[in-house]
Amino acid sequence: MLGGIDYFVVIVYMAGIMLLGLYFKKFIHSSQDYFLAGRMMPFWAIGMSIVVSDIGAQDFVAVSGQAYRFGIAVGNFDWIGSVPAMLLAAFIFVPYFWKAGLYTIPEYLGKRYNDAVRVIASVNWIIFFAFNLGIIFWASALVLKTLMGWDTWFSIIVTAIVVGIYTLFGGLTAVVMTDVVQMIIMFIGGAAVVFLGFYNVGGWDGLLEKMSAMGPDYQNRFNLILPVDTKTPFPWTGILFGLTFVMANAYMIGNQAVVQRCLSAKNEWHAKASMIWGAFLKMFIPILVLFPGMIASVTHPGLEDGDGAFPTLIGTLLPPGLGGLLFAALLAGLMSSIDSMLNSTATLWTKDIYQRFLKKQAPDRHYLFVGRVATLVLLVLGVITSPISSRYEGIYVAVQTYLSFFQGPTFSVLLLGIFWRRTTQWGGLSGLVGGLIVSLLLHIYSAKLFTISDPFLYISWWSFVAGFIITIVVSLFTAPHPYERLQGFVYRLDKPKINL
Amino acid sequence: MFNGLQYVLNFEWLTGVGMSTSKNIFLILFVVIGILVLLIPKDYIYEGVENRRWWHNLKLWAIGDLAFIFITYYIF
Numbered sequence: 001m002l003g004g005i006d007y008f009v010v011i012v013y014m015a016g017i018m019l020l021g022l023y024f025k026k027f028i029h030s031s032q033d034y035f036l037a038g039r040m041m042p043f044w045a046i047g048m049s050i051v052v053s054d055i056g057a058q059d060f061v062a063v064s065g066q067a068y069r070f071g072i073a074v075g076n077f078d079w080i081g082s083v084p085a086m087l088l089a090a091f092i093f094v095p096y097f098w099k100a101g102l103y104t105i106p107e108y109l110g111k112r113y114n115d116a117v118r119v120i121a122s123v124n125w126i127i128f129f130a131f132n133l134g135i136i137f138w139a140s141a142l143v144l145k146t147l148m149g150w151d152t153w154f155s156i157i158v159t160a161i162v163v164g165i166y167t168l169f170g171g172l173t174a175v176v177m178t179d180v181v182q183m184i185i186m187f188i189g190g191a192a193v194v195f196l197g198f199y200n201v202g203g204w205d206g207l208l209e210k211m212s213a214m215g216p217d218y219q220n221r222f223n224l225i226l227p228v229d230t231k232t233p234f235p236w237t238g239i240l241f242g243l244t245f246v247m248a249n250a251y252m253i254g255n256q257a258v259v260q261r262c263l264s265a266k267n268e269w270h271a272k273a274s275m276i277w278g279a280f281l282k283m284f285i286p287i288l289v290l291f292p293g294m295i296a297s298v299t300h301p302g303l304e305d306g307d308g309a310f311p312t313l314i315g316t317l318l319p320p321g322l323g324g325l326l327f328a329a330l331l332a333g334l335m336s337s338i339d340s341m342l343n344s345t346a347t348l349w350t351k352d353i354y355q356r357f358l359k360k361q362a363p364d365r366h367y368l369f370v371g372r373v374a375t376l377v378l379l380v381l382g383v384i385t386s387p388i389s390s391r392y393e394g395i396y397v398a399v400q401t402y403l404s405f406f407q408g409p410t411f412s413v414l415l416l417g418i419f420w421r422r423t424t425q426w427g428g429l430s431g432l433v434g435g436l437i438v439s440l441l442l443h444i445y446s447a448k449l450f451t452i453s454d455p456f457l458y459i460s461w462w463s464f465v466a467g468f469i470i471t472i473v474v475s476l477f478t479a480p481h482p483y484e485r486l487q488g489f490v491y492r493l494d495k496p497k498i499n500l
Numbered sequence: 501m502f503n504g505l506q507y508v509l510n511f512e513w514l515t516g517v518g519m520s521t522s523k524n525i526f527l528i529l530f531v532v533i534g535i536l537v538l539l540i541p542k543d544y545i546y547e548g549v550e551n552r553r554w555w556h557n558l559k560l561w562a563i564g565d566l567a568f569i570f571i572t573y574y575i576f
Contacts, residue, residue, distance in 0.1 A: 080573070
């Protein structure tokens with residue numbers, strides 16, 4: 001539980017972030033300002049924003065919980081599950097998206113394929129973000145309940161109000177710039193827990209020694225690479241094929257919340273650099289979220305629910321005064337994730353659905369208004385749907401399982417779309433839909449088909465393979481796109497530069 | 501039928517690959533990515549930069565990232 005000084009730190013932090021976010025309201029005059037920060041963002045802010053948006057309070061809880069149960073192998077998600085994909089995004093995909101002046105990834109799919117592909121991709125992301133909002137709210141409320149003794153609904157509503165106000169008025173500029181502050185606070189708070197945790201168990205050697213003494217079940221806890229027949233969800237084949245080749249790329253290249261930030265870069269170099277800088281920062285995330293779980297497995301073995309490892313550890317570890325800092329760090333993770341999803345979902349709705357199909361020729365201020373209304377509606381929806389996540393055993397796995405449904409098929413059409421000019425609109429549509437059906441079938445029959453628990457890595461790989469093959473086969477049997485239609489949307493097929 | 505599918509879908513055909521070999525596969529992957537990064541044309545890397553400085557070379561940034569992750573996987 002927190003003391004008086006901790007409450008002061010938390011209140012100052014929340015008020016400060018809200019005021020900082022509101023400050024950027026004065027820069028919002030158009031829908032481009034609101035959704036793409038006026039395309040004026042520097043690489044360092046975008047990189048920091050990408051990292052902090054990707055990790056929330058739910059990661060501190062759920063990744064620590066996974067590390068508590070399975071060990072360091074969960075770190076694969078932020079190491080090999082990020083760096084190669086972010087480099088591919090930086091050097092191939094992001095420059096083309098940026099040069100095309102896009103607002104959304106589905107917009108690329110619409111221009112490269114057709115409107116049906118665009119709508120399917122956009123609706124998928126809207127549904128995911130809407131449900132994920134609820135999951136984040138609920139996971140964070142669990143932490144706040146343990147730490148502060150706050151009522152679950154009170155925690156959810158307070159954070160919703162603070163984040164909602166600055167995201168609603170300040171748009172992507174407010175989101176990115178508050179993320180910069182939030183990343184610094186999150187790193188400081190997270191590092192404090194890791195430092196105190198290691199001090200508590202006698203440093204790195206102490207952790208190794210204590211874990212070795214816990215028996216044969218703990219021998220693999222320091223192995224990033226686990227055998228094919230492991231009973232954890234992280235066999236090396238799943239990490240390589242499912243995570244590295246598919247999920248990571250789909251997440252870093254096809255995720256609107258990530259790529260939208262790069263599209264707000266002030267020029268092409270900043271767009272590329274933001275991803276590479278973000279990849280560097282991302283490599284420190286496992287240290288912050290993973291080691292607390294491993295330390296808790298030594299200091300508090302036998303917890304019924306692994307997701308309780310992080311709250312239990314900090315409940316017994318932190319001296320008075322540091323509680324407020326850590327709480328601010330958790331709030332930073334929470335708020336940065338929520339503001340990203342709100343802004344990105346509002347962008348998807350406004351640009352891919354509303355402006356494209358419902359009202360095409362309205363004044364720009366109208367789309368700015370629609371974006372703000374969408375933000376508000378989503379916030380309310382996220383709060384209302386938050387209790388749904390309590391039905392899932394592991395919060396993090398639940399999110400990954402949902403992602404695996406459409407990550408594979410979406411990445412297959414993105415990859416073929418940018419690298420293979422022969423890919424046609426009907427190939428892309430068939431690959432996306434066919435891949436989604438395969439995902440669904442694999443999930444329904446997962447108990448019979450897969451031998452590991454939570455086979456989301458394998459499902460994403462095989463649905464990618466299905467989408468890839470279907471796209472190629474159907475493309476070969478349908479008419480190719482004219483050269484002019486592909487310019488600017490296929491690698492090394494740039495639009496001709498006009499010299500004035 | 502499910503047995504055959506299980507064999508393929510669960511990568512049981514790779515069960516014979518040893519842990520040291522699988523670790524080397526990851527390390528080789530990082531090296532291959534590094535080589536591909538080095539092959540990117542210089543002008544493409546500097547697109548958008550008005551006054552080129554050595555630190556604008558994004559290949560160096562990428563190689564730094566890859567070195568960090570290579571060492572991590574080499575150790576663990």
